[in-house]
Amino acid sequence: MGFLDAILGKSKLPKAKVDKLFAISTASITLDVNLGLKPVGSAGICFKSMESSRYAAARLEIEELLQYSCKETGTEYKVQKDEFNYLWVILKDPDFEDLVTNIHLISQTLIEHGFSEQLLCAIYRFQGEGTVYWIYNYKQGAYYPFVPKGSHQRDNKLEFRLRSVMESELPIEKNVEKWYPLWGIPL
Amino acid sequence: MFLLAVVYLFFLAVLFSQGAGMNIMLIFIGGFMFLQYFMSDKLVLWSMGAKIVSESEQPKLHETITRLCAIADLPKPKVAVVDSPMPNAFATGRNPKKSVVAVTTGLMKTLNQGELEAVLAHELSHVKNRDVMIMTIAGFLSTVAFFLVRYLLFFGGGQRSRESGGIMAAWLVSIVVWIVSLILIRTLSRYREFAADRGAALITGAPSNLASALMKISGIMPRIPKDDLRKVEGMNAFFIIPALSGSSVMKLFSTHPSVEKRIAALEKLETELEF
Numbered sequence: 254m255g256f257l258d259a260i261l262g263k264s265k266l267p268k269a270k271v272d273k274l275f276a277i278s279t280a281s282i283t284l285d286v287n288l289g290l291k292p293v294g295s296a297g298i299c300f301k302s303m304e305s306s307r308y309a310a311a312r313l314e315i316e317e318l319l320q321y322s323c324k325e326t327g328t329e330y331k332v333q334k335d336e337f338n339y340l341w342v343i344l345k346d347p348d349f350e351d352l353v354t355n356i357h358l359i360s361q362t363l364i365e366h367g368f369s370e371q372l373l374c375a376i377y378r379f380q381g382e383g384t385v386y387w388i389y390n391y392k393q394g395a396y397y398p399f400v401p402k403g404s405h406q407r408d409n410k411l412e413f414r415l416r417s418v419m420e421s422e423l424p425i426e427k428n429v430e431k432w433y434p435l436w437g438i439p440l
Numbered sequence: 441m442f443l444l445a446v447v448y449l450f451f452l453a454v455l456f457s458q459g460a461g462m463n464i465m466l467i468f469i470g471g472f473m474f475l476q477y478f479m480s481d482k483l484v485l486w487s488m489g490a491k492i493v494s495e496s497e498q499p500k501l502h503e504t505i506t507r508l509c510a511i512a513d514l515p516k517p518k519v520a521v522v523d524s525p526m527p528n529a530f531a532t533g534r535n536p537k538k539s540v541v542a543v544t545t546g547l548m549k550t551l552n553q554g555e556l557e558a559v560l561a562h563e564l565s566h567v568k569n570r571d572v573m574i575m576t577i578a579g580f581l582s583t584v585a586f587f588l589v590r591y592l593l594f595f596g597g598g599q600r601s602r603e604s605g606g607i608m609a610a611w612l613v614s615i616v617v618w619i620v621s622l623i624l625i626r627t628l629s630r631y632r633e634f635a636a637d638r639g640a641a642l643i644t645g646a647p648s649n650l651a652s653a654l655m656k657i658s659g660i661m662p663r664i665p666k667d668d669l670r671k672v673e674g675m676n677a678f679f680i681i682p683a684l685s686g687s688s689v690m691k692l693f694s695t696h697p698s699v700e701k702r703i704a705a706l707e708k709l710e711t712e713l714e715f
Binding site (some may be wrong): 373405 | 495496499503504506507509510512513515516537553554557643645646648
């Protein structure tokens with residue numbers, strides 16, 4: 254942020270970055286081999302709904318895209334709203350590669366329609382002894398682990414371990430203050 | 441901003457010509473502002489009676505803020521609640537990492553989820569724009585001027601020396617400087633309110649939510665007895681709507697633009713978002 258922008262309060266929202274999104278597909282092998290964490294074939298994108306008519310058009314296009322692309326890869330999908338009025342696109346497919354490709358495709362479409370700022374995150378669910386989520390923060394272009402434990406508690410120990418094991422393979426958000434939790438992930 | 445700098449430089453020159461006695465004054469003011477800057481979060485929270493709440497106490501409020509932070513790419517601030525029926529919200533803290541966002545219980549009761557989100561996004565925009573820092577620095581300049589006015593009133597008036605004419609001139613100058621800098625600071629403050637409204641609209645993608653929140657808050661504001669006026673008066677700069685209402689306050693000196701103007705600006709943003 255430039256000095257003049259700071260004075261005038263014209264800070265801009267960061268744009269979404271999708272290039273690191275694919276890193277999870279190779280990382281999933283390491284997660285399986287080293288940590289016994291398997292993808293459960295469930296992933297999702299969470300984004301903020303907007304009130305412009307442009308948004309309604311984009312949503313229609315995404316539904317069409319989902320129908321078309323999910324048919325091709327045999328992916329199940331659903332779109333749902335949560336209590337905070339955020340939209341979730343939830344994908345289910347046993348083939349992890351297909352999940353990653355579809356997540357990327359949907360993100361790309363949303364960005365092309367100018368909803369870059371409204372993308373909250375993409376989430377992949379893994380299962381070992383417990384449930385582990387890898388959350389992709391579009392603003393940082395990096396992943397971070399999220400391990401919920403009970404109601405509104407998180408297993409920081411496991412999260413840090415996941416970071417140290419995966420650091421070399423996955424772009425991981427360095428600032429732990431930006432490891433935002435998401436409670437009640439509908440995956 | 442340029443005008444503010446010119447006024448400030450001019451003022452510094454006048455200050456310099458007054459000599460050594462001022463130094464102590466400056467150190468005093470500087471120390472005071474330093475404290476205000478570094479203690480701003482605690483000072484504001486303490487004077488407002490705001491209580492930091494944990495995630496288990498206010499899960500929904502926390503979650504809403506977390507998501508907005510993820511969109512705005514901000515570290516999550518501390519969350520505080522003020523037990524007051526007056527619907528209001530403020531943000532404080534000298535940098536995004538030390539920031540606190542507070543809402544009143546009245547605000548949470550009055551607004552729906554979308555409107556509450558919009559108000560929180562407005563406060564987070566203040567944090568993102570570093571408004572506490574900018575307004576403290578701007579306030580520092582006008583405080584220096586104010587103290588100089590006081591100083592010269594006290595010492596300048598009594599002296600009957602040859603220099604009294606010069607001191608009188610300096611005194612008049614500092615009054616003018618003070619008034620002008622105050623107007624400029626208030627203009628800057630109003631400008632930054634618009635900027636925060638704009639930021640909130642971008643974060644939430646729904647300018648109309650903030651507009652309806654503003655209407656709700658402002659409609660209720662005058663009907664609430666203002667017992668705590670003295671307590672809240674100094675905090676106006678960080679409020680979403682100033683606690684001092686009324687047409688008697690001159691527009692030029694108000695820290696916040698009028699609700700009508702803010703809503704008009706939001707409606708303009710709404711059409712911009714469409715295209």
